[in-house]
Structures are given as C-alpha cells and as structure tokens.
Amino acid sequence: MTNHWSDLQNTDCALIMGGNPAENHPISFRWLTKAKEKGGKIVSVDPRFTRTSSKADVYASLRSGTDIAFMGGMINYALEKNMIHKEYVAEYTNASYLVKEDYEFNDGLFSGYDKAARKYDKTKWAFETDEEGNPVKDKTLSHPRSVFQLLKKHYSRYDVDSVIAVTGTPKEDYLKVCEEFCSTGKPGKSGTIMYAMGTTQHTVGTQNVRAFGIIQLLLGNMGLPGGGINAMRGESNVQGSTDFGLLYHLLTGYVGTPTAIPEHATLDGYNKKETPAGGYWSNKPKFLVSLLKAWYGPNATKDNEFGYHFLPKGNKNYSHINLFNAMYKGELEGAFLFGTNPVVGGPNAGKEKEALSNLKWMVAVDLWETETSAFWQEEAGSDPSKIDTEVFLLPAASSYEKEGSVSNSSRWMQYRWKAIDPKGESLADLEIIHMMVKHLKALYKNESSPAAKQFNAVDWNYGGGDHPDIDLVAREINGYDLTTGQLLKTFGDLKDDGTTSSGNWIYCGFYPEEGMNRSKNRDNKDTGGGNFLNWAYAWPANRRILYNRASADPSGKPWSKDKAVIWWDGIQQKWVGNDIPDFKPTVAPADPGGTAPFIMINGGLGGLFAPTLNDGPFPEHYEPFESPVKNAFSSQEINPAIAIIEGEFNLKGDSKKYPIVGTTYRVSEHWQSGSMTRNQEWLSELAGHMYIEMSEELAKEKGIKNKDQIIVSSARGEIKAYAMVTKRFKPHMMKGKMVHQVGMPWHFGYKGYATGDTANRLTPHIGDANTTIPEYKAFLCDIRRAD
Amino acid sequence: MVEINLNRRQFLKLSGATAATLAIVELGFNEKEVHAKTKELKIAKATVTPTICAFCGVGCGILVHTKNDTVVYTEGDPDSPVNEGTLCSKGTTIRQVYTSEKRLTKPLYRAPGSKKWEEKSWDWMYETIAKRTKETRDRTFVEKENGMFVNKTEAIASLGGAALDNEETYLLAKMMRGLGVVYLEHQARI
Numbered sequence: 001m002t003n004h005w006s007d008l009q010n011t012d013c014a015l016i017m018g019g020n021p022a023e024n025h026p027i028s029f030r031w032l033t034k035a036k037e038k039g040g041k042i043v044s045v046d047p048r049f050t051r052t053s054s055k056a057d058v059y060a061s062l063r064s065g066t067d068i069a070f071m072g073g074m075i076n077y078a079l080e081k082n083m084i085h086k087e088y089v090a091e092y093t094n095a096s097y098l099v100k101e102d103y104e105f106n107d108g109l110f111s112g113y114d115k116a117a118r119k120y121d122k123t124k125w126a127f128e129t130d131e132e133g134n135p136v137k138d139k140t141l142s143h144p145r146s147v148f149q150l151l152k153k154h155y156s157r158y159d160v161d162s163v164i165a166v167t168g169t170p171k172e173d174y175l176k177v178c179e180e181f182c183s184t185g186k187p188g189k190s191g192t193i194m195y196a197m198g199t200t201q202h203t204v205g206t207q208n209v210r211a212f213g214i215i216q217l218l219l220g221n222m223g224l225p226g227g228g229i230n231a232m233r234g235e236s237n238v239q240g241s242t243d244f245g246l247l248y249h250l251l252t253g254y255v256g257t258p259t260a261i262p263e264h265a266t267l268d269g270y271n272k273k274e275t276p277a278g279g280y281w282s283n284k285p286k287f288l289v290s291l292l293k294a295w296y297g298p299n300a301t302k303d304n305e306f307g308y309h310f311l312p313k314g315n316k317n318y319s320h321i322n323l324f325n326a327m328y329k330g331e332l333e334g335a336f337l338f339g340t341n342p343v344v345g346g347p348n349a350g351k352e353k354e355a356l357s358n359l360k361w362m363v364a365v366d367l368w369e370t371e372t373s374a375f376w377q378e379e380a381g382s383d384p385s386k387i388d389t390e391v392f393l394l395p396a397a398s399s400y401e402k403e404g405s406v407s408n409s410s411r412w413m414q415y416r417w418k419a420i421d422p423k424g425e426s427l428a429d430l431e432i433i434h435m436m437v438k439h440l441k442a443l444y445k446n447e448s449s450p451a452a453k454q455f456n457a458v459d460w461n462y463g464g465g466d467h468p469d470i471d472l473v474a475r476e477i478n479g480y481d482l483t484t485g486q487l488l489k490t491f492g493d494l495k496d497d498g499t500t501s502s503g504n505w506i507y508c509g510f511y512p513e514e515g516m517n518r519s520k521n522r523d524n525k526d527t528g529g530g531n532f533l534n535w536a537y538a539w540p541a542n543r544r545i546l547y548n549r550a551s552a553d554p555s556g557k558p559w560s561k562d563k564a565v566i567w568w569d570g571i572q573q574k575w576v577g578n579d580i581p582d583f584k585p586t587v588a589p590a591d592p593g594g595t596a597p598f599i600m601i602n603g604g605l606g607g608l609f610a611p612t613l614n615d616g617p618f619p620e621h622y623e624p625f626e627s628p629v630k631n632a633f634s635s636q637e638i639n640p641a642i643a644i645i646e647g648e649f650n651l652k653g654d655s656k657k658y659p660i661v662g663t664t665y666r667v668s669e670h671w672q673s674g675s676m677t678r679n680q681e682w683l684s685e686l687a688g689h690m691y692i693e694m695s696e697e698l699a700k701e702k703g704i705k706n707k708d709q710i711i712v713s714s715a716r717g718e719i720k721a722y723a724m725v726t727k728r729f730k731p732h733m734m735k736g737k738m739v740h741q742v743g744m745p746w747h748f749g750y751k752g753y754a755t756g757d758t759a760n761r762l763t764p765h766i767g768d769a770n771t772t773i774p775e776y777k778a779f780l781c782d783i784r785r786a787d
Numbered sequence: 788m789v790e791i792n793l794n795r796r797q798f799l800k801l802s803g804a805t806a807a808t809l810a811i812v813e814l815g816f817n818e819k820e821v822h823a824k825t826k827e828l829k830i831a832k833a834t835v836t837p838t839i840c841a842f843c844g845v846g847c848g849i850l851v852h853t854k855n856d857t858v859v860y861t862e863g864d865p866d867s868p869v870n871e872g873t874l875c876s877k878g879t880t881i882r883q884v885y886t887s888e889k890r891l892t893k894p895l896y897r898a899p900g901s902k903k904w905e906e907k908s909w910d911w912m913y914e915t916i917a918k919r920t921k922e923t924r925d926r927t928f929v930e931k932e933n934g935m936f937v938n939k940t941e942a943i944a945s946l947g948g949a950a951l952d953n954e955e956t957y958l959l960a961k962m963m964r965g966l967g968v969v970y971l972e973h974q975a976r977i
Contacts, residue, residue: 005869025844026876028845030870236840236949237950237951240953241951244960252960260933264935295961310938312938313935313939313969314939314969315937318972327944331941331942332941332943334944336943337947338947360919361919366891368890384902387899392912393896393897394912395890399841399884400836400838400841400885402952403952404952408846414846416952417837417838419851420857420885424892424893425893429955430955433958435913443918443921451967455966458965468958503961524868668876676950680884682880753889
C-alpha cells in the first residue's frame with residue numbers, strides 16, 4: 001500500500017476493484033465505514049455482488065478479465081469531461097515528456113513487436129532527450145508526441161459504449177462509477193483504489209495495476225491522505241517475505257537478482273547496467289554492497305567484489321509456473337516447502353500434484369499435514385508404491401509460539417511476542433532454518449569444491465545455541481557502520497565501499513541504536529492524520545504515506561487544508577507535517593528537483609507513460625488466455641507478450657466446449673489453501689462445504705437447483721461441488737450475446753475437518769507478461785448436474 | 788476490559804517496554820477493584836502477550852492469554868490502532884491454531900514407496916536432510932557458464948514463506964541464495 005489502513009478513513013471515495021475487503025480483509029472495512037460516516041463514498045466493481053458491494057454506494061458488475069477496458073474507459077471519461085487535476089498532471093507526471101517517433105500503436109500492437117519471440121523491443125518506446133540526456137518537455141501538453149496527447153489518443157478508443165460492450169456493465173452503473181470516482185480529481189478531494197488478487201491474477205495483471213496508476217495520477221490522488229493505490233495483501237507477512245526477496249528475481253529491498261548475462265559477470269558491470277542516472281535508485285550499489293557485507297561478512301572484500309560472484313546467477317524465468325513445469329519434466333530433485341500448499345493453492349493443481357512425484361526428496365515445514373506433504377497417499381488418489389519421493393515433514397511452531405516481526409499491507413513492521421512454548425516437538429522456522437544451515441556447514445567444513453566455497457563463504461553467526469539469537473538477526477537486517485560497529489540510523493548512511501552492512505536497505509533504521517527495535521513500538525497516540533508514527537515502524541524511514549510531497553502544490557503549500565500531509569516551512573527551511581517527508585527534507589520547492597515528488601524514478605515524475613514493462617507503455621485490453629468472446633479492441637486476442645507453455649502441462653479450453661467464465665475467491669472463514677482454517681473446528685463448522693456460485697438464469701438453463709451436486713469441468717479437470725444459486729451473479733450481455741459467469745472458493749482439499757474438491761484443478765498454467773502471476777481469475781469452464 | 792489491562796501491564800513490565808507506554812496503559816483503573824472482579828474468570832492470572840494476527844495482511848493486534856501451559860483465550864488488542872480491539876472470524880478463533888488436535892507435534896518421515904509416516908528424531912531429520920541436500924547440490928552444481936561465475940544449482944527449489952516472520956524470511960533467503968538455489972519462490976507469486 002502507498003497509504004495505510006487507518007488512512008482509509010480520510011478518503012472521499014474508495015474504488016474497490018479486484019478485491020473484497022468486507023470478507024477477506026474484514027477489519028480494514030471499519031476504516032471505510034469511518035470514511036462513509038464522514039461523507040466518503042464506496043464504489044465496488046466486481047463480477048459478483050459481494051459483501052463489499054452490499055456496503056457500497058455504487059456497484060458495477062464486469063466480466064472477469066475486462067479491467068483494462070473498464071479503467072481505460074474511466075481514463076477517457078476523466079480526460080473528456082475535464083475532471084483531471086491539471087496542475088498536478090502538468091507538474092508531477094511525465095505528461096509533458098515527448099516520446100520519440102519510433103513509438104506507434106496499431107491494432108493492439110505497440111511498435112517493436114517480435115512475433116516469433118512474443119517480445120517487444122522496448123527501445124522503440126523511448127523518450128526524446130536533449131544533448132545532455134534530459135527528457136524534452138512540452139509543458140503546454142499540446143505537442144502531438146507528448147505523453148499527454150498520446151495518452152488521450154490511446155484511450156479515445158475506450159468510449160463508454162465500446163467499453164460496456166466488452167465488460168458487460170450496465171451503462172447507467174458504469175457512468176455512475178466514472179462520475180463518482182473522477183470527482184476526486186478536484187483539489188481538496190482524494191480517492192483511493194483498493195485491490196487484491198482479482199486485479200493481479202490475470203495475463204494482464206501488471207497492466208491492470210498500471211491503469212490504476214494512470215487514473216490516480218490524472219486525478220492527483222497519489223501522495224494524499226485517503227488517496228493512493230492500495231494492494232490489500234492476503235497473508236500476514238507476504239509484504240515482508242517479498243521485501244526480503246523470497247522470489248527468484250529479487251534480492252532484498254527490491255534490488256534485482258543478477259543473472260547469467262555478460263553485463264552481470266562483475267559487480268561493476270551489474271552496477272553499470274542496473275543503476276539509473278537519477279532518482280533514489282541511483283544509490284543501488286550501496287544497497288547491494290551492504291547486502292553482500294551482511295551475507296558474506298568478512299568473506300566480502302574489495303578484492304573479491306564483496307563476494308558478488310558467490311550470488312547464484314540464473315538464465316531463465318524460475319517463477320512458480322516454470323518451477324512446476326521443470327518439476328513435471330523431472331528436472332528438479334529436491335524441494336523445501338515452508339508453510340505452503342500448492343496442491344490446493346497452485347494453478348492447474350492436479351498437474352502440480354503429479355509433478356511432486358518426480359522429486360527425489362521433499363522437505364515440508366508446516367503446522368499441519370497438508371494435501372501437498374501427503375500427495376503420495378492413497379487418500380490423495382496416488383499409488384504410494386509407485387512414488388519414490390522421500391518426504392521429511394517438520395513440525396513448525398505457530399505465530400505466537402515464537403517471537404519475531406511481520407510487515408502488514410501498510411508496510412508497518414509489528415512485533416509478535418512469544419506467548420507460549422511451541423506445541424509438542426514443533427520448533428520455530430527460525431531455528432529449523434538455522435539448524436539446517438549448521439548441519440550443512442558441518443558437512444562442507446573441510447571441503448574446497450566450488451559448491452563448498454560458495455556455501456562456506458556465507459557468514460552465519462547467530463549465537464551458540466540451537467535456537468538462534470533473533471536480536472542478532474534483527475540487527476543484521478538493520479545494518480552496521482562496520483568501521484565503528486554501531487547500528488546504522490538510516491539507509492542514507494549506506495556506502496558502496498564495504499564499510500557498511502545492511503541485510504535489507506529498506507528496513508535500515510528500524511533498529512537505530514541499542515535497545516531500540518522500533519517494530520516493538522506500542523505508543524498508540526495519533527500523532528496527526530491517523531498516521532500513528534510511534535506505533536510500530538513503517539518502511540521506508542517510518543513514512544506512512546508514500547510520495548507525500550505530492551500532497552503539496554509545487555510551491556510547497558498543501559493543495560487543501562483538509563488534505564495536508566507535509567508542507568514547506570520557509571522559516572525552518574524544511575518540510576514539516578504529520579508524516580515523515582518522502583522527500584529530501586531540506587530540498588526547497590524552488591531548488592532543483594524540488595517539485596519532483598516520485599523520488600524513486602529518474603526525473604521524479606509519475607509515469608503516465610511507462611516504457612519499462614514487457615507488454616507496452618500504456619495498458620491495452622486483451623482477452624484472458626481463455627475467453628468466451630473475441631477481443632473487440634483489436635485483432636490481438638490475448639496479451640501478445642505472455643509466454644505460453646504448450647502441451648499437456650497447460651491444456652487450453654475452447655469456448656464452444658467450455659462457454660462459461662469461471663473465477664475463484666475466498667470466504668471470511670477460511671484462509672488461502674485452507675490448511676490454517678480447515679484444521680480448526682469452529683471455522684470448519686462455519687464454512688464446511690465446497691460450492692459453486694451461479695446466477696438464477698444459468699441454473700435454470702442447466703436445470704440445477706440450489707444445493708444440487710454439480711460437476712464443474714475445464715480443459716484441466718473436473719471437480720464436484722454443491723450448487724449455490726444466487727442473485728449475486730448476473731449474466732453479462734455482450735453485443736446481444738449472453739455470457740455466464742460462475743465463481744467458487746479455492747480453499748478446499750481432502751485434509752482437515754472441512755473437506756471438498758480443489759477449485760485450482762480447473763485453473764490454467766498461464767501467467768502475466770511481467771510477473772508470471774497465474775491467471776486464476778478468468779478461465780473457461782462448464783457445469784452440469786452430478787446425477 | 789479492565790482485567791486485560793492489568794495483565795497487559797504485567798506483560799509490558801516483563802518485556803521491558805518503555806515507561807511512556809506503561810504510563811498510557813496505567814491510566815484510569817483501580818488495581819484492587821480489578822483483582823476482585825477477575826478472581827473467578829478463566830483468564831484471571833493468565834499471562835497476556837500481544838501478537839499480530841497470522842492470517843491476512845491487515846495486521847490486527849491480538850492478545851493471547853496463556854495459563855498452565857495452554858492458550859486459554861485470545862481477543863483483539865484494544866491498543867492496536869489497526870483494529871482497536873476488533874477481530875474477524877479467523878482472528879477470533881486463532882486460539883484453535885494451538886489447541887487443534889490436527890497440529891503436527893513430531894517430525895515425520897515417509898520413505899520411498901512407503902504407505903505411511905514414521906516418527907523420527909530432529910537430529911536424524913537434520914542429518915538426513917543435510918545429506919540429501921549436499922548430495923543433490925554437489926552433483927548438479929554449476930560454477931561457471933560461458934566463462935562467468937554463476938554458482939547455482941537448478942535441481943533444488945524453495946517454496947513458501949509468506950507466513951514466516953521477517954527475521955525468518957531473511958535467514959531463508961540468505962540460506963537459499965547461499966546454496967545457489969535459483970528456483971526460489973513463494974506465495975507473493977500465487
């Protein structure tokens with residue numbers, strides 16, 4: 001989230017799209033309720049009329065997978081009706097930049113497309129620069145190659161009638177949504193966009209979020225209280241685990257993983273290629289070298305590039321789908337699983353289960369026996385005698401049987417103290433990881449093979465006991481001035497010469513001095529604006545509202561009193577206010593860069609046009625991988641830049657055989673793959689059955705009654721469930737064609753108290769063009785009665 | 788609510804929380820009165836420990852009441868500015884994460900071709916896992932590719948971690964990169 005949960009109370013309008021906080025982030029909704037009490041509006045856009053929709057002032061339905069059409073229409077609406085915040089757009093975004101003549105857009109394709117490789121040459125979307133390399137601007141925004149004019153042109157095709165013919169939204173509802181949300185473009189108003197996996201789990205997931213970014217920049221909603229783009233994260237520490245780099249493409253703090261390309265052969269080469277000339281990322285070498293010092297300690301020296309060569313360098317996309325494809329093909333031998341259950345939660349889960357039997361060994365660390373660690377059992381439909389996988393199932397302690405910090409969606413790092421000893425022989429993951437490393441270290445101790453050299457170089461000193469000293473881990477994350485041994489107070493002090501260490505630069509400063517782990521802060525006095533600066537610690541630098549420089553006008557005055565966050569104090573010559581400035585505190589508005597609020601980006605201006613993504617500088621509507629209709633916006637049916645795995649691993653359904661749009665979602669009583677909740681008695685009783693939700697119209701067509709047993713089928717498989725016939729789904733009318741949609745919870749499996757068939761046996765192995773996040777949220781299926 | 792404050796105060800003393808926090812907590816209640824009221828409650832004299840909910844990303848504060856080596860009660864933390872004492876259905880029942888009979892309490896091993904789990908000691912598990920890891924890693928390790936150091940194994944994967952603490956995710960990432968693992972993924976992708 002750019003903002004945070006309690007800040008939601010400050011919004012004039014919350015557009016909730018691709019998420020259902022009333023059910024899946026229930027406590028967040030109390031802040032939306034507060035906003036409503038102050039006159040704020042809630043807009044819910046969802047294929048299903050959810051509990052969030054029931055609390056909304058405006059509800060609009062859309063067919064799953066048509067978000068860009070929906071938002072593109074809103075961008076066009078805001079521009080045509082002149083509802084944008086013009087000064088904000090001109091001053092704080094790249095609207096004025098000129099794009100080179102190479103840029104083109106024709107029939108769904110941007111310039112630079114290589115059809116065979118399904119890839120773009122992004123250099124065709126470059127900005128025009130002067131002799132010194134600075135972007136050429138037209139502040140009048142009238143140049144035909146200015147970003148503003150290109151944006152206008154691109155989205156002029158998204159007129160209301162074209163949009164609703166694709167999304168299936170009733171026109172009146174669509175206009176109400178646009179009017180309501182675009183009204184936050186007025187100075188003095190702010191609007192927030194809240195989303196979750198309904199936005200990201202598409203082949204155009206990244207561009208869905210980009211569309212949010214564009215509208216929020218046009219309306220001047222970034223950096224304001226009650227504004228921003230707010231991803232509602234689904235797990236207690238999925239924010240933290242991402243911050244700490246448990247993804248193939250990221251080290252800690254969003255520093256990209258070096259890869260096996262010639263430019264990354266040396267640290268210097270990596271720094272040259274990956275460090276932008278301007279913006280805060282120009283400090284990247286300091287973050288990376290400090291990380292290397294934290295990981296390799298005394299084995300990271302100037303002479304060995306601080307151990308840079310020890311970092312593993314891959315040469316492909318190793319993300320979840322490809323990982324399971326490799327396992328399916330027998331390329332993987334071993335796997336460690338920490339509290340994860342892909343046999344229920346992975347896409348095309350039947351194939352993921354099959355893949356597991358190709359492993360030689362699997363280490364599963366969990367509180368429960370899950371469908372994944374038990375994949376070899378008869379109960380799972382397997383023949384154990386034919387599966388040679390060795391499985392090591394290690395009992396883990398629960399969240400309050402150990403101590404440590406977690407980072408919530410608001411980026412607040414909050415401490416969990418230990419309430420009780422781990423149950424039975426279970427142990428904290430911290431100890432399990434530590435002990436595995438210690439045993440491996442012992443095995444490698446006297447070896448000097450290349451494999452041994454890499455692992456022996458890892459600096460691992462967390463006390464003498466079996467249980468590591470968590471305080472030492474916390475300090476290592478924060479980092480030290482290695483010349484004095486003192487804890488670092490800010491990431492501003494990091495250096496690229498090996499004299500500082502920091503395990504994760506964005507957290508540097510949470511532990512600024514002895515005895516001051518700020519994630520333990522519990523002073524709940526509101527320090528102003530609902531920011532609670534002394535409760536927990538928000539990365540980076542305890543900032544609660546990102547880009548808050550944009551809450552003030554170019555001269556440094558708040559756009560309005562009601563929406564003030566920080567402002568320039570001419571007497572003190574610094575930025576002051578209710579939050580830590582997300583800006584250099586002493587850079588005056590009149591100074592160079594003083595009006596460029598997006599400090600991470602080179603140039604500091606918000607990217608209406610983004611020449612960095614794999615599938616285009618502007619979001620463009622394409623149909624999902626499996627769709628019941630043709631793309632009405634161009635002859636490109638699906639995102640031209642997605643990678644497609646052909647064959648048995650990813651069977652594709654035809655709309656003639658599978659005419660119904662399927663999607664998945666969660667319920668309040670269960671969590672993710674269900675292992676944490678289906679193993680509890682009360683929650684299992686509250687929500688005990690797998691069901692498929694469908695419209696009355698579809699039920700009638702298929703002769704299905706409420707509570708009937710039905711079969712849902714897709715190209716990947718079939719599952720059985722109860723029919724839930726409701727008014728919450730309505731068929732969509734698309735140019736006279738009726739398209740049905742069904743939805744289903746994805747929590748169920750065969751273990752635990754509450755059991756049921758697994759929805760993900762139906763979903764495809766296809767991912768987004770930038771993130772490879774699977775397209776769980778829009779696939780094709782069919783339904784029939786079970787008897 | 789008062790009995791909670793008493794217990795929380797005890798906790799804060801134990802945990803060495805700052806005087807400033809204590810002052811806030813101590814405002815406005817009579818300790819003797821509280822004792823009298825709580826005498827017969829199940830949570831009387833229970834130890835109260837603040838935690839953060841283990842489910843979604845909202846990060847609600849929860850108070851865990853423990854007594855006689857078990858969890859007797861959990862409730863929303865009224866001091867948390869995120870939830871101000873409220874909880875959803877999952878947060879409310881978090882006690883059962885501890886009390887559920889389905890919890891694993893011993894390390895379990897499944898041999899190739901076997902139909903069942905066998906109980907094993909932690910030592911045996913650690914030693915065997917380390918051996919398997921080393922064997923696979925050493926056999927599949929690639930030090931150089933086209934003349935450049937790549938130091939990796941593409942035969943071992945690591946999955947999961949979104950429910951771990953920050954400190955744990957940090958050590959896990961350090962361990963896996965340290966072993967040369969490139970198939971490193973978790974729930975943020977799915």
